[in-house]
Amino acid sequence: MNDTPSHPLVLFMPSGKRGRFPVGTSVLDAARQLGVYVESVCGGRATCGRCQVFVQEGHFAKHGISSAQDHLSPFGPKEERYDRVRGLPEGRRLSCSTQILGDLVIDVPQDTVVNAQVVRKAADERVFERNPAVRMCYVEVEEPDMHKPLGDLDRLLEALKRDWQFERLDIDVHLLPKVQKILRQREWKVTAAVHHDRAADSARVIALYPGLKNEAYGIACDIGSTTIAMHLSSLLSGRTVASAGTSNPQIRFGEDLMSRVSYVMMNPDGREAMTAAVRDALNGLIDKVCEQGGVSRTDILDSVFVGNPIMHHLFLGIDPTELGGAPFALAVSGAVELKSSDIGLPMNEGTRTYVLPCIAGHVGADAAAATLSEGPHRQDEMMLLVDIGTNAEIVLGNAARVVAASSPTGPAFEGAEISAGQRAAPGAIERVRIDPVSLEPRFRIIGVEQWSDEPGFAEAATATGITGICGSAIIEVVAEMFLAGIISEDGVIDGALAARSHRILQNGRTFSYLLHDGEPRITVTQNDIRAIQLAKAALYAGVKLLMDKQGVDHVDRIGLAGAFGTFIDPKYAMVLGLIPDCDLEKVKAVGNAAGTGARMCLLNRDYRREIEDTVRRIEKIETALEPKFQEHFVAAMALPNKVDHFPQLSRVVTLPERKQSADATADGGARRRRRSRESGGAVPEV
């Protein structure tokens, strides 16, 4: 690099990459040389409009750059033509047709709007640097020449190699019979969709269009056991143009994962039926996002899927039986790449599918995607990432080291083992507060704005009724009961309180708490509390094992993934001892982090390599094999924990003094053992 004024300094944002270039270098070339991804379909002909950038004006002292509009060459005829025909937004320039004249800070927008494409804003509109595995490449192919009788296809591939710097290039066999016609449709001008995922692999033409084809789409999808969520994104602008979800139709074969594995084991065509069900649902979702986005199904050229190991296997048509018992052998753990049509998802004939790697037999591609999205491996802080379902997938780590495990929490957090538990739906209690003096509760239900002690609540609630307690509120009510002194740190409801509150009800040898005296009557029973204790103890014990492996006694940051993570209040989760002590400011719901990770892999192939490398490096802990799991589990049965302290939580919440009920260790322990056997071994004996 030369330091004279003839080589201005150019800084690209948001990547922060910078370099000096000779005066007259096109901005696109400069970006390419620095490895800054700027989309371009037409290959510098100023026709596709994909390579738009803009100048950040001003003096950037930190970078030593005085950037100004006139440090770019003025509009040339090509750019003027584009502006006239298609319209260039104010301040935008076509980087292919604009030369560097002086120092510049160049912004590469991630949402280049071309041709007034339909854009709908999805919930989670994070912006990523892009570098999709499928690129649209416009070329002008030489006409046939009898003196040089290279085939039409061979000349197409030559042109693509020359103009787009592909070293090795093949073509999908389904295009062979079509190449000649497409080349002749617009006088040897075509746009090839080229799939080039791994640098070492041959790039492949997967679709071919006459003339300039200036759009292509991809889908990213998280196949959950309960819900399937799909996003449709432009591979060229990165924008998510539609999102849709549906319930997983496999539910009719079994609510939770293990019952679906059982279904496969018990029914000769169980695997086939389950695979067909999920693929049907996916095809329906594809139609839905296409309709929403006004996109043709054949314009989808790439797709990324994630799911837990059992969803992952069933989606790929693999029998998940081995995942039903030790050693929980995955058929395949590495990333899977295939043609979508090979797995019954017809879109374009050339559409590709990428499936993220699984971490372990119970820690799936969804956990890998969440890891990619939240990036514990990219930061110095020790981050805990938890996705709570019937199995909690737990990842703990930082840039130096990442460890992962799953913990058999069982379905309590989803309300399944709770007497008044129900799915989140109008009428379900979602927030609870208990007055520590009067022990009177107040609550909110889904579908009603007011709290139950506010005016207008009763009227508003008549529409929905007050029907039960949803998963997030179960955490809250137990935590509030603990904070109000209704239950001991061992989780026993203090029967003595029945004397001063009608809310404490006796049921034989145990007591319960009356949350709502209506129809139905909603109570929290001693068994409910035990179920929550077992579930949270399993989760916490798993987290502790990972902390042991990392040699840390606290975590810096916690991400709670999934729907459950979105709705629970981190404070109450910590009061219960479901998650370890942490600065509450640093405990965040991360939404559908798995879906976000899938979308990252769709829009940038570098993220595929990143998560493949990360998953290879993640150390997997099998909780069932760790002797200390039992010990951690027993300690975690207490609220918030028998041995661990919660100093940061204590700054915000006054935790009750430790008081121990007489029967907790003896009788309560016996009950726990019994429950454990009844639940079929899903939680360990303590």
Next chain:
Amino acid sequence: MNDTPSHPLVLFMPSGKRGRFPVGTSVLDAARQLGVYVESVCGGRATCGRCQVFVQEGHFAKHGISSAQDHLSPFGPKEERYDRVRGLPEGRRLSCSTQILGDLVIDVPQDTVVNAQVVRKAADERVFERNPAVRMCYVEVEEPDMHKPLGDLDRLLEALKRDWQFERLDIDVHLLPKVQKILRQREWKVTAAVHHDRAADSARVIALYPGLKNEAYGIACDIGSTTIAMHLSSLLSGRTVASAGTSNPQIRFGEDLMSRVSYVMMNPDGREAMTAAVRDALNGLIDKVCEQGGVSRTDILDSVFVGNPIMHHLFLGIDPTELGGAPFALAVSGAVELKSSDIGLPMNEGTRTYVLPCIAGHVGADAAAATLSEGPHRQDEMMLLVDIGTNAEIVLGNAARVVAASSPTGPAFEGAEISAGQRAAPGAIERVRIDPVSLEPRFRIIGVEQWSDEPGFAEAATATGITGICGSAIIEVVAEMFLAGIISEDGVIDGALAARSHRILQNGRTFSYLLHDGEPRITVTQNDIRAIQLAKAALYAGVKLLMDKQGVDHVDRIGLAGAFGTFIDPKYAMVLGLIPDCDLEKVKAVGNAAGTGARMCLLNRDYRREIEDTVRRIEKIETALEPKFQEHFVAAMALPNKVDHFPQLSRVVTLPERKQSADATADGGARRRRRSRESGGAVPEV
């Protein structure tokens, strides 16, 4: 390399590769280090028996090697076990289990017989060095481990990479659902069929078998416009275990190539029907060779196809219309690689297909395969390779430079434009001699041993009749008429001879020669001779253009490919001036050279690279664009040629003095022009 006695010298035959190795090196390792291909399925476990070699004993002065049996380690327990269980032929050793103790000449047999496999000897049993694109690789896979939860497939791939030195390895998607079961069937011992064609490409597992799978097959096929020929070979021993042929069912859409292109152009589903017809025939042939060879269709894992450009396109499902007119644009000229199931040839789900590259619009993959087989590009001598059909494909060259062209010979050589012409079948005249004094002919017919003037001929011929003249005999009879002085060098039958022989018949303004006075009466007419002249002139003119390009006035060697080349007598072909002057010893029929080239590519992937490189380097001459073609054509209308001399032929055959008939240039020329128009421009105007 070390020169001390501790590093004996080992020479491998037939490759001739040699090197020094430390005492104790296994013969298999030594071969691998030198790049000598020795098959091995079990990976050195002494169970597959594929790596057999034997010692050539004696003193090899030329190499400075005294080779003896006891320069190999004695039988060890592994080899003894193999010999006991499977039987090792006398003198054979398992190279994996045998160590080098002293200097050796090691022979790697190309026909290792294992397990008494059925072997039938095919006509053309050339032996090639092998290095197939599909290899059978036995591995023992680690069992699943909860502490290292890598997927079953991932551990399989790891084992394959480790034991078989694959750098990058993928698996066909159809195997994903099967991997777990297959791995468990024989306690984690499996044989993977790995396709690895190009060094730079990822290798791929295309089939997977429990335990040791010690056999795999491939087919090589030449799709001719008239006949399809297929060979079934063991990929492990290299032996051809079955061969079969069938007529191309596309004949019902059109006898010659151009009429098939017309059919496609005129009929909406013409291409589909023609593609289906050839694929049906191929599937029938596959069944046939499998039955013959006692081989299961699913054991065929690789396949290689060649054909002329129109057969090549129709086989691949590509519309050949562009090949029907200038600029004769091939859809694809490079080699094509795909899965056989993608083109309607189901064998094993993973079976691969390789199609050789085409040289030009009229010089196909069959010509490329013939080139590979005969190797003009591998020798110093200037070799002419001719495959005669309705289009003659011509290749001329040596190691320095190869040029190629096609010439529109028309169907005369196939007997189609000859009044008494017929296909080669019992009763057809196949050999002719004419007494230059009496002008009396004698001939042989297909199906009868005797010549027509020998005792017993008449009786023998009653069974078949004497029905017509087949292609090869047309050459002979015209040449003999020329040698007997019946026709002039301009091809005109000398009417004056009618005075001294009843064999010369007058038909209006022209004469004919009575070859057989029976039922039917078989004559050679002036028109027949003109048709042969036009055809041979077209061929010779093409050859001359190539000789011009090469700057040579003679060729060193001539290979005549295909059925026509097998049956014509090179001497008569030269007398006619169909091929240039050459030492007759060096003019050879090369049989189905295209089929042989296909087989080479099946058994050794290096040949694929060789022919791809060669085709890229071959210079293509489009005869229609060359101004000198006309001139060469006119000169070549004469017998043997107006301007070229045949000194080497003259040493063997006394060519007639040049005598010119009065009407040859004027009247004969007019007739030629008329015929040319009638035949639709297939031959140029002269």
